[in-house]
Amino acid sequence: MQDTNIETRLHPADAELSRRIVVLEEHLLEKEKTVEALQDSEKRYRRLFESAKDGILILDAETGRVVDVNPFLMQLLGYSYHAVIGKYIWEIGVFKDIAASKEAFKVLQDNEYIRYEDLPLEAFDKRPIAVEFVSNVCLVDHRKVIQCNIRDITARNRAEAEHKRLIAAVEQVEDAIVMTDAKGIIQFVNSAFERTTGYSREEAVGQNPRILKSGQQDELFYSNLWDTISGGRTWAGRMVSKRKDGTLYTEESMVSPVRDASGQIVNYVSVKRDITEKLRLAAQSQQARKMEAVGLLAGGVAHDYNNMLGVILGYTELAMKKVEAAQPLYADLRHIFNAAKRSADITRELLAFARKETIAPVALDLNRSVESIVEMLRRLIREDIDLEWLPTVGPCPIMMDPIQVEQILMNLCLNARDAIPGVGQITIETGSAIFDEAYCADHAGFVPGKYALLAVSDSGDGMDKDTLGHIFDPFFTTKELGQGTGLGLSMVYGIVSQNNGFINVYSEQGKGTTFNIYLPSCSDKGVQSRMEKTAEIPSSCGETVLVVEDELSLLMIAKMMLEKMGYRVLIAGTPSEAIGLAEKHATEIQLLITDVVMPGMNGRDLAERLHSLYPNLKTLFASGYTANVIGHRGVLDEGVSFIQKPFSMKDLAVKVREALRDK
Ligand code: ADP
Numbered sequence: 158m159q160d161t162n163i164e165t166r167l168h169p170a171d172a173e174l175s176r177r178i179v180v181l182e183e184h185l186l187e188k189e190k191t192v193e194a195l196q197d198s199e200k201r202y203r204r205l206f207e208s209a210k211d212g213i214l215i216l217d218a219e220t221g222r223v224v225d226v227n228p229f230l231m232q233l234l235g236y237s238y239h240a241v242i243g244k245y246i247w248e249i250g251v252f253k254d255i256a257a258s259k260e261a262f263k264v265l266q267d268n269e270y271i272r273y274e275d276l277p278l279e280a281f282d283k284r285p286i287a288v289e290f291v292s293n294v295c296l297v298d299h300r301k302v303i304q305c306n307i308r309d310i311t312a313r314n315r316a317e318a319e320h321k322r323l324i325a326a327v328e329q330v331e332d333a334i335v336m337t338d339a340k341g342i343i344q345f346v347n348s349a350f351e352r353t354t355g356y357s358r359e360e361a362v363g364q365n366p367r368i369l370k371s372g373q374q375d376e377l378f379y380s381n382l383w384d385t386i387s388g389g390r391t392w393a394g395r396m397v398s399k400r401k402d403g404t405l406y407t408e409e410s411m412v413s414p415v416r417d418a419s420g421q422i423v424n425y426v427s428v429k430r431d432i433t434e435k436l437r438l439a440a441q442s443q444q445a446r447k448m449e450a451v452g453l454l455a456g457g458v459a460h461d462y463n464n465m466l467g468v469i470l471g472y473t474e475l476a477m478k479k480v481e482a483a484q485p486l487y488a489d490l491r492h493i494f495n496a497a498k499r500s501a502d503i504t505r506e507l508l509a510f511a512r513k514e515t516i517a518p519v520a521l522d523l524n525r526s527v528e529s530i531v532e533m534l535r536r537l538i539r540e541d542i543d544l545e546w547l548p549t550v551g552p553c554p555i556m557m558d559p560i561q562v563e564q565i566l567m568n569l570c571l572n573a574r575d576a577i578p579g580v581g582q583i584t585i586e587t588g589s590a591i592f593d594e595a596y597c598a599d600h601a602g603f604v605p606g607k608y609a610l611l612a613v614s615d616s617g618d619g620m621d622k623d624t625l626g627h628i629f630d631p632f633f634t635t636k637e638l639g640q641g642t643g644l645g646l647s648m649v650y651g652i653v654s655q656n657n658g659f660i661n662v663y664s665e666q667g668k669g670t671t672f673n674i675y676l677p678s679c680s681d682k683g684v685q686s687r688m689e690k691t692a693e694i695p696s697s698c699g700e701t702v703l704v705v706e707d708e709l710s711l712l713m714i715a716k717m718m719l720e721k722m723g724y725r726v727l728i729a730g731t732p733s734e735a736i737g738l739a740e741k742h743a744t745e746i747q748l749l750i751t752d753v754v755m756p757g758m759n760g761r762d763l764a765e766r767l768h769s770l771y772p773n774l775k776t777l778f779a780s781g782y783t784a785n786v787i788g789h790r791g792v793l794d795e796g797v798s799f800i801q802k803p804f805s806m807k808d809l810a811v812k813v814r815e816a817l818r819d820k
């Protein structure tokens with residue numbers, strides 16, 4: 158009410174003035190508010206600038222001086238505010254890559270927008286940092302500035318490098334790696350997977366691992382695997398899988414679930430190793446070990462049998478000489494003799510398998526050796542089987558006992574003959590082969606070097622896998638009772654290993670068989686052909702012979718045989734007895750015949766001992782096997798005489814003459 162009064166009391170001009178004042182006041186108020194608002198907004202932007210987690214640098218676009226810099230950038234680069242503000246950008250070491258000079262700065266000036274994805278910078282303290290750099294030119298308060306946004310990507314780069322390394326590792330490992338989603342659909346496979354399975358990455362991704370299913374495991378196997386991994390546990394085991402080309406392989410695999418942060422299974426990863434080759438090599442060396450063990454056993458038994466058979470043969474032979482050939486007793490003795498001889502042959506084969514047979518290797522040409530017995534082999538096999546002989550050109554020098562070449566060929570040809578039901582073909586070939594380190598790493602028991610190859614192939618029935626796995630076992634035969642002893646290939650195996658060779662057999666049912674035998678090559682100097690056997694029993698010139706043998710019955714037989722031939726015989730049951738006798742009859746004894754394995758002192762040491770006393774004394778060793786005493790693995794030194802037990806009178810006569818004549 159009062160106000161109204163005043164107003165009404167005012168002069169109209171005054172009223173106009175006061176109205177203007179009010180407007181002015183309102184205007185001022187308005188302006189104040191705008192300024193305030195502006196300040197507010199500036200503060201807000203300032204806060205953004207100051208708290209940004211990217212570095213921001215403001216440059217004067219005209220001069221290149223630093224106008225402003227945010228704390229993050231200072232912290233990142235390790236520079237203080239004052240070290241930067243007002244400086245020319247090219248003065249600040251850290252930016253040398255962006256604006257090394259005024260010239261370089263022009264690039265920033267002239268381009269509204271510049272982006273460097275990955276710039277290697279160095280902080281004040283020389284610490285390397287990688288940044289992403291973006292600059293843009295803009296107008297602020299009528300002033301042209303360049304705003305530079307600098308983002309630290311060191312951590313990102315490190316993570317990327319780690320990722321790359323991880324991928325490289327996954328790609329380069331020998332194990333196949335497969336990653337599936339939670340449903341089991343393949344999402345990733347590495348290169349090893351592609352190599353082992355034959356499926357490319359493109360072919361595998363999106364598929365179920367079932368593509369590798371071989372049918373060798375039953376459903377239970379797979380459901381057990383799935384239950385294990387979907388239950389959150391790792392499955393580990395061996396399985397047979399199928400490659401794209403249909404071939405099977407054995408793998409050792411480990412399948413594990415992969416969980417996300419919340420514990421949910423999101424992937425399965427499996428790491429698989431192809432162990433087919435490893436298993437094959439293990440089987441090979443197991444086979445070799447088995448043969449070694451069986452050989453040891455067979456060798457031991459055969460040795461004892463050999464001595465006994467020697468007694469039987471010897472006495473029978475002597476008894477036959479006391480009986481008229483027309484008498485019935487003579488025929489009986491003949492039967493005993495033949496049976497014992499046959500038994501001796503079997504034990505001999507066993508000894509050959511056990512590599513206990515003593516051999517006298519000579520340098521020979523494999524081609525000539527085969528050549529010399531091809532006709533005999535032709536007679537051995539049936540007429541409706543064609544025997545083809547394909548020698549390689551040039552000589553095939555090996556170090557071997559010629560008898561062993563015969564034994565190998567006879568056994569292989571007889572087996573081939575037995576495997577051919579009607580008309581067929583046997584091929585004998587020679588060749589050469591060089592095995593390098595790589596080949597030998599893949600083939601257990603093979604030793605690098607140069608080899609002569611002796612191959613015997615037939616067009617016969619072939620063998621199944623099961624048979625193939627046993628052919629070298631002694632007494633393994635598929636032939637009817639009385640048809641085969643199962644010792645033929647055992648003997649071949651023994652002979653070949655004794656000569657440091659190898660055998661590879663290829664056979665398929667209905668497709669024939671090939672035996673490839675590799676024998677170490679030697680230089681072709683001094684190759685000689687086999688010595689002819691002496692036909693007649695040579696008689697003595699009355700020499701004195703000292704026989705040393707711990708098996709009394711064998712000693713007696715040897716004595717009787719030698720006396721029958723006309724020698725003077727001294728006998729000793731032990732080496733020490735022999736030394737005593739030798740001292741007494743020093744000058745008379747011309748030949749020492751000694752067993753090799755004896756208790757107390759072995760034959761070789763005895764021979765050396767006596768030889769040092771009487772240098773003209775000749776020595777003939779006799780043994781069922783040598784137990785590595787005479788020479789390495791039963792291989793005789795050149796010039797050493799040896800007779801295999803059991804021996805016939807003729808064998809002994811020949812060997813004694815040879816020993817006395819030689820050397
Ligand atoms: P044997 O001939 O007395 O049976 P071997 O040791 O010589 O004994 O051979 C063992 C077995 O190996 C034979 O019984 C036969 O089953 C098999 N065998 C050997 N050679 C051949 C071949 N060339 N073809 C088919 N099978 C073979």
Ligand code: MG
Nearest residue numbers: 568572645646
């Ligand atoms: Mg045979």
